[in-house]
Amino acid sequence: MAIxxxxxxxxxxxxxxxxxxxxxxxxxxxxxSNPLIAPNTVYEFTxxxxxxxxxxxxxEEYQRASIYFGFISKNIVKAQKISFYRYIKTDTKPMIWGxxxxxxxxxxxxxxxxxxxxxxxxxxxxxxxxxxxxxxxxDVANKIQTNIQTNEEAQFKTATVTYNVSRKxxxxxxxxxxxxxxxxxxxxxxxxxxxxxxWNYLAVFANGAVAENLTTCxxxxxxxxxxxxxxxxxxxxxxxxxxxxxxWTQAGNNAYMYCAPTxxxxxxxxxxxxxxxxxxxxxxxxxxxxxxxxAILTATIDFSKRNSVINxxxxxxxxxxxxTTGTVSNQMDALRVNYYGQTQTAGQNIxxxxxxxxxxxxxxxxxxxxxxxxxxxxxAMGASIMSVLLSLAxxxxxxxxxxxxxxxxxSVINEALNNGVxxxxxxxxxxxxLYIEQITxxxxxxxxxxxxxxxxxxxxxxxxxxxxxxxxxxxTLVYGKDDTxxxxxxxxxxx
Numbered sequence: 001m002a003i004x005x006x007x008x009x010x011x012x013x014x015x016x017x018x019x020x021x022x023x024x025x026x027x028x029x030x031x032x033s034n035p036l037i038a039p040n041t042v043y044e045f046t047x048x049x050x051x052x053x054x055x056x057x058x059x060e061e062y063q064r065a066s067i068y069f070g071f072i073s074k075n076i077v078k079a080q081k082i083s084f085y086r087y088i089k090t091d092t093k094p095m096i097w098g099x100x101x102x103x104x105x106x107x108x109x110x111x112x113x114x115x116x117x118x119x120x121x122x123x124x125x126x127x128x129x130x131x132x133x134x135x136x137x138x139d140v141a142n143k144i145q146t147n148i149q150t151n152e153e154a155q156f157k158t159a160t161v162t163y164n165v166s167r168k169x170x171x172x173x174x175x176x177x178x179x180x181x182x183x184x185x186x187x188x189x190x191x192x193x194x195x196x197x198x199w200n201y202l203a204v205f206a207n208g209a210v211a212e213n214l215t216t217c218x219x220x221x222x223x224x225x226x227x228x229x230x231x232x233x234x235x236x237x238x239x240x241x242x243x244x245x246x247x248w249t250q251a252g253n254n255a256y257m258y259c260a261p262t263x264x265x266x267x268x269x270x271x272x273x274x275x276x277x278x279x280x281x282x283x284x285x286x287x288x289x290x291x292x293x294x295a296i297l298t299a300t301i302d303f304s305k306r307n308s309v310i311n312x313x314x315x316x317x318x319x320x321x322x323x324t325t326g327t328v329s330n331q332m333d334a335l336r337v338n339y340y341g342q343t344q345t346a347g348q349n350i351x352x353x354x355x356x357x358x359x360x361x362x363x364x365x366x367x368x369x370x371x372x373x374x375x376x377x378x379x380a381m382g383a384s385i386m387s388v389l390l391s392l393a394x395x396x397x398x399x400x401x402x403x404x405x406x407x408x409x410x411s412v413i414n415e416a417l418n419n420g421v422x423x424x425x426x427x428x429x430x431x432x433x434l435y436i437e438q439i440t441x442x443x444x445x446x447x448x449x450x451x452x453x454x455x456x457x458x459x460x461x462x463x464x465x466x467x468x469x470x471x472x473x474x475x476t477l478v479y480g481k482d483d484t485x486x487x488x489x490x491x492x493x494x495x
Contacts, residue, residue: 021386024379026229026303026372028068028259028295029083031217032061033235036097037086038206042225044083051082053100056166060234064289071296071317075308079299083228085221086206087214087235091177094120094155094208096184098169099198107196108140109133115190116199118148120155121180121208126187137163141170144197155180170197180208214244229375230295232259239273246277246359254365254374257281257298257358261291262337264322271335271359278364279371281357284322284332284339293317293340293353294368303376309420311484312356312368321351329354336366355486370481373421381412381477397471402458405473413454416479424453426480439478454479 029042036055037043045051051065065082072078108114112132118125129147134140145161158175174180184199186192194200212220214237237245242260249258258280262270267284274280283291297315302308321342323329332339333355342351356368365371388395388408395401416422428436428446436446436455445455458475 021383021390023383024227025081026301026376027079027081027083027299029085029228029231030061030064031085031087031231031233033087033089034061035095035206036204037084038204039086039088039092039209040220042083042085042221044081046081064292067289067292068296071300073300077300077302079296087217087233088209088212089235090211092209093177094174094180094182095206096172096182096199097204098171099202100168101198102168103137105134105137111191111193113190114193115187116192116194117185117187119183120174123153125151125156128190174208178208179210182207214241215248218248229372230257230259230298232291232295239270243273246274246280249279250277254371254378257294257371259283259291259294261285267332267335267337271337274359275336276361278358278360280359281368282337284337286320286322288319290319290322290340298372303419306418307420309373309482310369313354313486315353316351317353369484373482377416377421380415381409384408384412397460402460402473405475406456406458409456409475409477413456417453420482422453423480423482426450436478449478449480
């Protein structure tokens, strides 16, 4: 037997550069107090049928998703995904929403020693039930409820079990609204009925929870997943609550866009209260879900395609117009409130979304297209840089490391030039030229931005934190944002 060759030459194989960081999808996240949504859980659905299976066709969540998935953009793109998160508006009892497969009474009547273990808030009880004389699925639920209620603890003593005919599910509600986990396990004795009840992987186990404010709700949501770009609330919010959401959105610095509803009657008040909050878009609703329009349009942008960025104005969706006169249109425009408006030419009524404006101050992007484009660019740049940091053994604090980061940035910039996020050939006024010079330190940088669309640089910086010297690469990207035409003025000169 020969001496192993690896004693002299040992080669380790592996695939390098494979640590790609996912980019977020620019989808909508809907916040709802619907008890079907388990607290502290993000639900994502890729089609309307899945939303229907979870919420049912009569739910507002389904009705909104129907509009969301039903729209096809001018670029022939439709939304690919939608997400939901629970807004815990009031204290909530622990719940189980059973699986929705059709149930057969005969399957239950064959069991006289049914058992399972029910745990609520750290207290476990073995539930034993005889179902052999059950007369209906409702009776099955009643017998299980009776046996659960024999326990003295409040969560068990006043708990309820019902058979939901529309969902074809056995549903459980605990006795006390409080922070309390809930779970079900099979018992080692008797006949396990958790699968028959579909209190298993098919069920939704919603822990009990205490009410939380909107900021806490939003923070918990993004701590679980940042995979969304736009957000809205199903529940009606007061102006103060809208301000809380808008403040959170603004603090995110171009990470998310808040789609807030208003009405013709409340537009003045809402606009005045929200005008300083960047990233918030107000849209007139008229017994419909028109507040979703910016989210729908955002979700139908495919940034991987050439010239894919859009103008949010002049998009036609299946909504009734909320503004039909020039007077009201001018009033809403002055308030920076959006609406689905109707004009007319040659007797033909033409309705479309107007005008794609956001709240915010002088340093905020107040055009929806610009704001959403930056959401994409910021996320794409961050994901690409993180991929480099995870894939390479090191990024040196020298010219080589600087070059590696610049190369990474350049790859995303090339994408932005391709999809139209970065605009080439823009002209700048004198104030903009001076600002570019101040940022770049180069009085001719604006020419580079006009010709190339962008100016990019990076420096190695040193700082001391907690007694430790650390190095960072600080890059600066100045680019021409893609402005869109909202009006065409013509002059006809007849000679």
